[in-house]
Amino acid sequence: VAVPERTEGVVAPPRLGIVGAGQLARMLCEAASALGLDTVVLAADRDDAATSVAGTVRIGSPMDPDALRGIADDCDVLTFDHELVDLDALSSLESKGHIVRPSPSALVVAVDKAVQRRRFAAAGLPVPRFVVLDGDATADRLALVAFADEVGVPVVKAARGGYDGHGVVVASSLDEAVDAAMSWRASGTDVVAEARVEFRAELAALLARRPDGETVSWRTVRTAQVDGVCAEVCVPGGLDDSTAEDAARLAVRVAEVCGVVGVLAVELFDAPQGLVVNEVALRPHNSGHWTIEGANTSQFENHLRAVLDLPLGDTSMRAAAVTTVNVFGSGSPIDGALARALEEPTAKVHLYGKSDRPGRKLGHVTVLGDDGAEVTSRAWRAAAALGTPVPAQIGVR
Amino acid sequence: VAVPERTEGVVAPPRLGIVGAGQLARMLCEAASALGLDTVVLAADRDDAATSVAGTVRIGSPMDPDALRGIADDCDVLTFDHELVDLDALSSLESKGHIVRPSPSALVVAVDKAVQRRRFAAAGLPVPRFVVLDGDATADRLALVAFADEVGVPVVKAARGGYDGHGVVVASSLDEAVDAAMSWRASGTDVVAEARVEFRAELAALLARRPDGETVSWRTVRTAQVDGVCAEVCVPGGLDDSTAEDAARLAVRVAEVCGVVGVLAVELFDAPQGLVVNEVALRPHNSGHWTIEGANTSQFENHLRAVLDLPLGDTSMRAAAVTTVNVFGSGSPIDGALARALEEPTAKVHLYGKSDRPGRKLGHVTVLGDDGAEVTSRAWRAAAALGTPVPAQIGVR
Numbered sequence A, B: 001v002a003v004p005e006r007t008e009g010v011v012a013p014p015r016l017g018i019v020g021a022g023q024l025a026r027m028l029c030e031a032a033s034a035l036g037l038d039t040v041v042l043a044a045d046r047d048d049a050a051t052s053v054a055g056t057v058r059i060g061s062p063m064d065p066d067a068l069r070g071i072a073d074d075c076d077v078l079t080f081d082h083e084l085v086d087l088d089a090l091s092s093l094e095s096k097g098h099i100v101r102p103s104p105s106a107l108v109v110a111v112d113k114a115v116q117r118r119r120f121a122a123a124g125l126p127v128p129r130f131v132v133l134d135g136d137a138t139a140d141r142l143a144l145v146a147f148a149d150e151v152g153v154p155v156v157k158a159a160r161g162g163y164d165g166h167g168v169v170v171a172s173s174l175d176e177a178v179d180a181a182m183s184w185r186a187s188g189t190d191v192v193a194e195a196r197v198e199f200r201a202e203l204a205a206l207l208a209r210r211p212d213g214e215t216v217s218w219r220t221v222r223t224a225q226v227d228g229v230c231a232e233v234c235v236p237g238g239l240d241d242s243t244a245e246d247a248a249r250l251a252v253r254v255a256e257v258c259g260v261v262g263v264l265a266v267e268l269f270d271a272p273q274g275l276v277v278n279e280v281a282l283r284p285h286n287s288g289h290w291t292i293e294g295a296n297t298s299q300f301e302n303h304l305r306a307v308l309d310l311p312l313g314d315t316s317m318r319a320a321a322v323t324t325v326n327v328f329g330s331g332s333p334i335d336g337a338l339a340r341a342l343e344e345p346t347a348k349v350h351l352y353g354k355s356d357r358p359g360r361k362l363g364h365v366t367v368l369g370d371d372g373a374e375v376t377s378r379a380w381r382a383a384a385a386l387g388t389p390v391p392a393q394i395g396v397r
Helices: A023-034 A065-073 A087-095 A104-111 A113-122 A137-151 A174-186 A241-258 A299-307 A337-342 A372-385 B023-034 B065-073 B087-095 B104-111 B113-122 B137-151 B174-187 B241-258 B299-307 B337-342 B372-385
Strands: A015-019 A038-043 A056-059 A077-080 A130-133 A155-158 A168-170 A191-194 A201-209 A215-217 A221-226 A229-235 A262-271 A274-281 A321-328 A348-351 A361-369 B015-019 B038-043 B056-059 B077-080 B130-133 B155-158 B168-170 B191-194 B201-209 B215-217 B221-226 B229-235 B262-271 B274-281 B321-328 B348-351 B361-369
Touching: A015 A023, A015 A065, A023 A038, A023 A299, A023 B023, A023 B348, A038 A065, A056 A065, A065 A087, A077 A299, A087 A104, A104 A113, A104 A274, A113 A130, A113 A191, A113 A241, A130 A137, A137 A174, A137 A191, A155 A174, A168 A174, A174 A191, A201 A241, A201 A299, A215 A241, A229 A372, A241 A262, A241 A274, A262 A299, A321 A372, A337 A348, A337 A372, A348 B023, A361 A372, B015 B023, B015 B065, B023 B038, B023 B299, B038 B065, B056 B065, B065 B087, B077 B299, B087 B104, B104 B113, B104 B274, B113 B130, B113 B191, B113 B241, B130 B137, B137 B174, B137 B191, B155 B174, B168 B174, B174 B191, B201 B241, B201 B299, B215 B241, B229 B372, B241 B262, B241 B274, B262 B299, B321 B372, B337 B348, B337 B372, B361 B372
Parallel strands: A015 A038, A015 A077, A038 A056, B015 B038, B015 B077, B038 B056
Antiparallel strands: A130 A191, A155 A168, A155 A191, A201 A215, A201 A221, A201 A262, A221 A229, A229 A321, A262 A274, A321 A361, A348 A361, B130 B191, B155 B168, B155 B191, B201 B215, B201 B221, B201 B262, B221 B229, B229 B321, B262 B274, B321 B361, B348 B361
């Protein structure tokens, strides 16, 4: 390969704004630092995870139009750590010429599950049977009961405001579903009721997409949830190539329907009737943390590259098997835990600088290797040393 | 492998202080952030490379005892970005109970080349024949002329204050060597004159060492210098396993002689008479940047782990071949350079956030793959797109 003549030098790179300063923003800032990019975050609190590594920290609410305008004025491109944002304010900023990626017109499918299900169903994407509750109490109750008559006890979801299992109830009785739905309706959000999907496995497909529609996909992963929260991610996790590629193709269709710019994660059910879209995130996602070490380009780096309209990086795996296990707080931190975790020499430990509260997601551990069972075992060993409760279904392996 | 019972959680990690805030501190801070560690840097200037990613930035000179005491009081363990430090002040801090790693008693071999050559020679380590000039002008001149009579025109080095080829003259005549030596002597530093070593290749061996003496070594690399500054690092770079292992073993002896804690880089000549120690650095080193992506644990992460007395991470290579090429400034930055570099999808681009001046080291590019020639070519393509002058001896490959 011929080496080109030198003609140019490096200019000051663009300044990236990130709404929210949690662990995703922290890992975006780590990737931005490596690429020499300047960052500014909008943090709700001075102690948020990303505040120690962001170039500039602004304090304010992601629901406050003034705070959003402030960070938009202070950066070249605005992107997101989470979806709990004021879409109207973002649309207004976009109409005034600020670059917001993903656009609020795409982001709405992650902010509002009712909008998402309607848009996806209209586009012919495979979603569970659903009904949106957005009427008065009587009408909503009747609609839910009628829907349950058809599909059995449904899963109910708050259309807005949910995260990490919050805002989702997998009800064991119709009464439980009705109570949850009515409570959310009373708090002002629409509710989505869905047929429960019986599945063989839960998968997640991950891609990055540039403004011109160019996409790159990572290998589809298998995830395991405990109490509605992701506990482990295994790549390839025993998933056959054909299903993995189907999932990646489906995610590209989702990206096109949404008009995503940046990273898109699509959580899927691998069900007897085929792949079914469960949830989507228009940002780096917990199911993609394995890419930091396990792929040639991480989801964080490619999110930056996509939203800045730079060429996307190679997504090839760096090992035959990769497992990421999440680290959760025990609420009773004592000394020596990090040292014990690092006694597993292949463990790549990530901690987000958050204080330890029971059940709080504090970090993750990734292990690369040749054998899936081996790397999964090593990752759990390090996560357990960090205080993560080991679920019964994991511990018995 | 059995998963242990959960017994403990994560405590607040130690706070690491770094003297200096250049690109090495920046990459240390990136690694520290991933591990959830808190950092404070002592920066000479608010715009130094690490100031955007350090948890806390203190402004002050590394030669100022008050500034050193200030950062020592503000951290649990103190380490270094460079060797241009006040050793007496550090020794005083150590004697007062501050943890300084590496210790000033080890660091002196990197700070003062005269001390280093004498200590290494006394320990039987292979160094070039040398003489230290530390007398009056007449005695120094006579000693240098007498030494040149024995070994030919020597290489002369300022004992203190050099970096990146500065402070070293590979003289083409005795007059040139004498002029350089006398000029440094007049500025107050001792001078080392060394026999020029004819070598087949320049190598660098890299290891990390804990306080108890446990070490881990990375694969020895082959480096190529242009005008005294490292241009490219190739792993394994055609180096046979036997020479690579000899170099790694020699570096362990150097580490033991010095009492290193943290990362040690040993630059070596592969000469007909065997391996010869050229330079040492008691910190992460340019020849080890390939480990960020190319090894399972980077030199930055293992430096943190070593100085914090945490278990060291696995140093295995993640690919059969890795090349890192340094990015130098052209002094005439124009738009689009980063985008063009990223068009090479496998290139891992690192930029240090420094302004572009001709010849200034602005970043580096690493490529992993199966074939050495291929990854080297890809890395040079990306570095050239970033404005790096391509040396003639590289360009013609």
